[in-house]
Amino acid sequence: MHAHIAEAVKKPDLISLEPDLACLRFETMKIYSALGAVRHLLETGAVKPGDTLIDSSSGIYAQALALACHRYGMKCHIVGSTTVDRSTRVQLEILGATLEQVAPSKNLRLDQELRVRRIAEILAAHPSYHWMRQYHDAIHYYGYREVAESIDKDVPAGPLALVGGVGSGASTGALGTYLREAGRDVTLIGVQPFGSVTFGSEHVADPDMIIAGIGSAIAFQNVRHELYDRVHWVNFDHAVSGAVSLLRTSGIFAGLSAGASYLSALWERRRDDTRTYVFIAADTGHRYVESAYAHHRQALDTDTLKPHEITSLDQLKHPWSTTAWPPVTS
Structure with a gap:
């Protein structure tokens, strides 16, 4: 079970x-990636239950991180691409995660740059949030x-x-x-x-x-x-x-x-x-x-x-x- x-x-x-x-x-x-990363952060004391984890996602990582946060009693905030569909948005909302989607973009570069820029703004306003850095942190x-x-x-x-x-x-x-x-x-x-x-x-x-x-x-x-x-x-x-x-x-x-x-x-x-x-x-x-x-x-x-x-x-x-x-x- x-x-x-x-x-x-x-x-x-x-x-x-x-x-x-x-x-x-x-x-x-990406549930494997998210679960493994969150578990490692908790075991090493980098975060504690109740903390807010934040990251960028074009879709499947958003759901994965939301489920990992639900599993381990964490809060979750996603800065999402316009490709995050309604089904995922509704699931995130019910799971307690918050999602904000960047403005529609004509290309991948602008979409990702907007998401990373927005994360920097959020971290400046909420320094206690932990950025998961799925693109850069080897814990994934x-x-x-x-x-x-x-x-x-x-x-x-x-x-x-x-x-x-x-x-x-x-x-x-x-x-x-x-x-x-x-x-x-x-x-x-x-x-x-x-x-x-x-x-x-x-x-x-x-x-x-x-x-x-x-x-x-x-x-x-x-x-x-x-x-x-x-x-x-x-x-x-x-x-x-x-x-x-x-x-x-x-x-x-x-x-x-x-x-x-x-x-x-x-x-x-x-x-x-x-x-x-x-x-x-x-x-x-x-x-x-x-x-x-x-x-x-x-x-x-x-x-x-x-x-x-x-x-x-x-x-x-x-x-x-x-x-x-x-x-x-x-």
Whole structure:
């Protein structure tokens, strides 16, 4: 029996799509990150029950931190992106968390800059608040050790490839780190949107991209670039096509980052069939119904899609590019 709903919701399902292809499907992945971080802060005395924790979120981390705060008797304040949907907003309100959303922005950079600026203003007015710094504090790695142990146990021995959105760096970075520490031969493949500074695609805009959680307009200290072996940049239309294909072929209803990761995993498996591929579905597809899934009839056939292989970042282009990391020419 679980002591709290957060402990039950956090657990992912490892779903086999092919003998050498599996989806690590979360209801909301960042609960692991939030629970591990809050628990560590309490154990070290950095915060105490009743304190207010604050952070920025484009969606799933907001719910995760709210549940972690509810679990451990903390107060929660979120500075949210416009992508935080009504379902999440209502849940946050009922859980006792407070949410303020920044003004609508035309691009990822402005959205994230506005959120960080607002957090600085709040901390100046309330210095007792603890900023969780999900993008920069390594404590957000800790919660994923349990997930890595589960993957190591359930995926047959042998070379492994892990494919997933980079985002803050804590999820794929932590899983790759802990699996390698366990002795697994792991190729770590990061997925990015165009326009993200994390792996140098800020000069290629994608105004339609709404999966802000896998990219960044500012440098994230939790992203350890040396952990990644390959990077894929996937635009909105291809991410939608991947998500629709994933639902159609497997029944897995997941977010756009899962669609981009699924597409990338399929391509990587064609390149190297000596590994078992595990791609991450970080959240469900509910908040993308109107913006993406409702247009499923326009989705492209993923069997016909292939990325543009590049050797330098100035070769990046839509709709999909990929390279070994670091590129041959940097």
